[in-house]
Amino acid sequence: MKCFSRYLPYLFRPPSTILSSTCHTEADIISTVEFNSSGELLATGDKGGRVVVFQREQEVSHGRGNPAASAFRLGRETILFIEVTIASCPNSCFSSGQSKSQPQRRGEYNVYSTFQSHEPEFDYLKSLEIEEKINKIRWLPQQNAAYFLLSTNDKTVKLWKISERDKRPEGYNLKDEDGRIRDPSTITSLRVPVLQPMDLMVEATARRVFSNAHTYHINSISVNSDLQTYISTDDLRVNLWNLEITDRSFNIVDIKPSNMEELTEVITSAEFHPQQCHTFAYSSSKGSIRLCDMRQTALCDKHCKYFEEPEDPSTRSFFSEIISSISDVKFSHSGRYLMTRDYLTVKVWDLHMENKPLETYQVHDYLRGKLCSLYENDCIFDKFECVWNGSDSVIMTGSYNNFFRMFDRNTKRDVTLEASRENSKPRAILKPRKVCVGGKRRKDEISVDSLDFSKKILHTTWHPQENIIAVAATNNLYIFQDKVN
Amino acid sequence: MECAFDAQNLISISLRKIQSSRTQRGGIKLHKNLLVTYVLRNARQFYMNKNFTQAQRTHHYEDVATVCEKQDYLELSGSFTELSDDFYCNFGGVESDTWHCGAHQPAEVAHQDAPACAMVSLGDSNLMGSDACWSCADKSAWELSAPNTHPNQKTVLDLDTHVVTTVTNGYFHSDCCAPAKQPQGAQGFGKKRRMDSSYHLVDPEFYLSDPVPCKRIRTEEDFHSDSEQLDTANISNLISVLGSGGLSEFMSWQHSDLEQIFAAQTMCLKQTLLSGSGWTRAIEAF
Numbered sequence: 001m002k003c004f005s006r007y008l009p010y011l012f013r014p015p016s017t018i019l020s021s022t023c024h025t026e027a028d029i030i031s032t033v034e035f036n037s038s039g040e041l042l043a044t045g046d047k048g049g050r051v052v053v054f055q056r057e058q059e060v061s062h063g064r065g066n067p068a069a070s071a072f073r074l075g076r077e078t079i080l081f082i083e084v085t086i087a088s089c090p091n092s093c094f095s096s097g098q099s100k101s102q103p104q105r106r107g108e109y110n111v112y113s114t115f116q117s118h119e120p121e122f123d124y125l126k127s128l129e130i131e132e133k134i135n136k137i138r139w140l141p142q143q144n145a146a147y148f149l150l151s152t153n154d155k156t157v158k159l160w161k162i163s164e165r166d167k168r169p170e171g172y173n174l175k176d177e178d179g180r181i182r183d184p185s186t187i188t189s190l191r192v193p194v195l196q197p198m199d200l201m202v203e204a205t206a207r208r209v210f211s212n213a214h215t216y217h218i219n220s221i222s223v224n225s226d227l228q229t230y231i232s233t234d235d236l237r238v239n240l241w242n243l244e245i246t247d248r249s250f251n252i253v254d255i256k257p258s259n260m261e262e263l264t265e266v267i268t269s270a271e272f273h274p275q276q277c278h279t280f281a282y283s284s285s286k287g288s289i290r291l292c293d294m295r296q297t298a299l300c301d302k303h304c305k306y307f308e309e310p311e312d313p314s315t316r317s318f319f320s321e322i323i324s325s326i327s328d329v330k331f332s333h334s335g336r337y338l339m340t341r342d343y344l345t346v347k348v349w350d351l352h353m354e355n356k357p358l359e360t361y362q363v364h365d366y367l368r369g370k371l372c373s374l375y376e377n378d379c380i381f382d383k384f385e386c387v388w389n390g391s392d393s394v395i396m397t398g399s400y401n402n403f404f405r406m407f408d409r410n411t412k413r414d415v416t417l418e419a420s421r422e423n424s425k426p427r428a429i430l431k432p433r434k435v436c437v438g439g440k441r442r443k444d445e446i447s448v449d450s451l452d453f454s455k456k457i458l459h460t461t462w463h464p465q466e467n468i469i470a471v472a473a474t475n476n477l478y479i480f481q482d483k484v485n
Numbered sequence: 486m487e488c489a490f491d492a493q494n495l496i497s498i499s500l501r502k503i504q505s506s507r508t509q510r511g512g513i514k515l516h517k518n519l520l521v522t523y524v525l526r527n528a529r530q531f532y533m534n535k536n537f538t539q540a541q542r543t544h545h546y547e548d549v550a551t552v553c554e555k556q557d558y559l560e561l562s563g564s565f566t567e568l569s570d571d572f573y574c575n576f577g578g579v580e581s582d583t584w585h586c587g588a589h590q591p592a593e594v595a596h597q598d599a600p601a602c603a604m605v606s607l608g609d610s611n612l613m614g615s616d617a618c619w620s621c622a623d624k625s626a627w628e629l630s631a632p633n634t635h636p637n638q639k640t641v642l643d644l645d646t647h648v649v650t651t652v653t654n655g656y657f658h659s660d661c662c663a664p665a666k667q668p669q670g671a672q673g674f675g676k677k678r679r680m681d682s683s684y685h686l687v688d689p690e691f692y693l694s695d696p697v698p699c700k701r702i703r704t705e706e707d708f709h710s711d712s713e714q715l716d717t718a719n720i721s722n723l724i725s726v727l728g729s730g731g732l733s734e735f736m737s738w739q740h741s742d743l744e745q746i747f748a749a750q751t752m753c754l755k756q757t758l759l760s761g762s763g764w765t766r767a768i769e770a771f
Contacts, residue, residue: 123512126512128511128512129510129511129512130511130512131510131511133511154511154512216515217511217512217514217515217516219516235515235516236515263519264519265519266515266516266519268516285516285519285520317527318492318495318524318527318528318531319524319527320527321520321523321524321527322520322523322524325516325520372491372495375495375498375524376498378502381517381520
């Protein structure tokens with residue numbers, strides 16, 4: 001039986017604090033989610049510096065099976081694993097498509113391991129507290145029985161090894177089963193210790209700590225396809241690390257001006273190309289993306305490609321710079337495209353075309369008229385992430401009111417869905433939602449003014465092969481799966 | 486496009502954000518502060534454009550002011566260097582006060598028209614060492630003319646009454662009662678650029694090289710904790726109480742009692758208002 005002792009303090013809370021989604025602690029807010037490369041594991045990081053890893057149970061059953069929504073209330077988290085059919089979904093990716101005779105794969109995600117990755121620290125030199133919030137988690141592809149992931153807070157990156165132990169040695173000569181040392185004079189014969197099965201224990205150990213390399217706040221990490229190096233990125237610099245070496249890193253991008261007065265942009269995200277180990281891209285707060293080749297120079301301050309779309313002067317406002325700041329950049333799995341997310345749009349760029357994006361999708365353009373109040377309540381600074389599906393045909397990103405959006409690149413259809421407990425019942429069809437922008441509001445529509453801006457979906461992830469998505473809504477994690485019938 | 490009042494509101498909100506970011510957990514977020522300063526710049530640009538068009542409509546407009554405003558308008562751009570230049574006009578190298586004479590207008594009109602630029606400069610903590618906070622100023626015109634031979638003197642043009650007033654050592658020659666302020670010197674131009682560099686962005690690495698800014702930061706935080714008690718939404722009140730050049734004094738008086746300074750300026754404001762000279766827009770020329 002797996003040990004969830006970490007959650008014990010929470011289980012004894014009065015029910016109201018568990019059940020009420022508005023009454024959660026700041027530390028429980030999920031700050032990152034990531035599937036590993038096989039999709040078997042799903043990691044989440046939160047503001048309290050904890051990492052929770054879920055593992056999928058492989059279940060293959062024939063026939064219809066028993067569709068169900070499994071709800072795990074483990075103290076701070078409610079994980080709803082729901083099989084849903086998403087009607088009118090672009091590309092029918094979440095609708096029924098298989099015949100009844102085919103076996104269903106309905107693996108559920110259960111908590112596999114949980115550990116405290118980062119603790120709050122204090123920088124005495126600058127009198128600054130360093131938050132323990134996990135900004136990013138990135139998995140390393142599996143190379144042996146253990147799993148490895150990188151997790152980072154504002155200043156320090158850590159490499160964690162997650163391994164299972166289901167056997168333990170028994171029959172020591174010098175100590176008995178309790179661990180007490182035996183009196184050597186009482187030993188009359190020797191035996192060879194044997195491995196006996198035990199209850200499965202999942203251990204997480206910090207194998208490397210990469211610290212003291214960033215003056216500014218780390219916003220992203222990215223593992224190279226060579227599986228030996230990775231980059232960590234803060235506001236002004238990108239550092240290249242070797243996974244084995246913790247006491248030094250190479251600075252490969254530095255946009256800090258000699259005079260800070262001249263600073264006009266910061267780096268917001270960086271990612272390695274999925275296949276080319278010498279290529280990486282980084283996005284800026286000015287809405288541009290630079291592609292760099294590490295073979296050209298040691299310091300990649302000069303880009304080899306520069307992607308930027310000229311600003312439309314007709315949409316100029318006080319907040320033009322804020323809404324054009326890119327919050328996330330992701331290479332497609334094919335490596336041919338780049339996707340960027342700014343405040344109101346998602347753009348897909350072809351790496352061969354630098355002057356404008358290939359496709360632009362409006363996520364929530366109805367917010368354009370509300371930028372002033374969004375600025376006031378700080379929502380305009382929210383950093384939404386974006387993800388590709390496994391085949392790069394659908395892209396997904398989050399919005400407010402626990403809405404998230406999917407765009408089918410081929411059919412140009414899009415859908416808005418909501419991650420909420422009320423709407424997530426067993427065998428439920430996840431109904432598309434619609435925001436009413438003006439005029440008469442229809443029955444199922446929600447008006448812009450009724451949107452709850454405290455419920456935002458910033459972090460989402462898509463299974464690398466299947467249509468399973470994980471969506472983080474504040475302190476809740478929702479896992480949706482394509483329903484096969 | 487938002488109206489001028491929104492611009493003013495935005496500036497006020499932005500300054501509050503910058504100020505609160507200094508005390509939030511995890512340290513100052515460079516990215517967010519950078520974006521906030523862009524909003525400040527945009528709001529200021531809008532506000533000054535509006536002032537410019539308004540001023541053009543009036544008949545009694547001083548030539549100097551016209552030229553300079555226009556010049557200033559054309560100079561507006563995005564870099565922080567230029568932005569900070571626009572705010573800090575006195576480059577005599579000597580600390581001097583900028584105490585702006587109020588015009589004879591009621592306060593409610595005043596705060597609507599109070600120059601956004603001044604508000605911007607005041608709200609920020611690392612403004613130290615900069616002497617004037619009025620950006621609308623006739624900087625370029627004065628640069629063309631002979632350098633100011635009286636570093637402790639400033640000429641102030643009130644945009645509403647179009648009265649030109651000279652301020653010496655913090656005293657208005659007209660009616661205000663600024664307390665005597667000894668110019669501290671030394672904190673002036675030589676350090677100006679470095680201080681300006683922190684105007685919008687607090688560079689953690691900057692702290693390491695020079696311990697002085699750390700001191701200033703703390704001082705400024707004390708100062709801001711006082712200012713929080715004010716109605717910061719009322720730009721003109723804030724300007725009045727702080728004194729547009731007052732921050733530079735705080736800079737030089739690192740060890741001074743901020744409470745005293747604050748109290749002194751508050752007193753002056755009250756007297757000014759009571760005397761009927763409410764607060765309004767003013768351009769400071771050098």
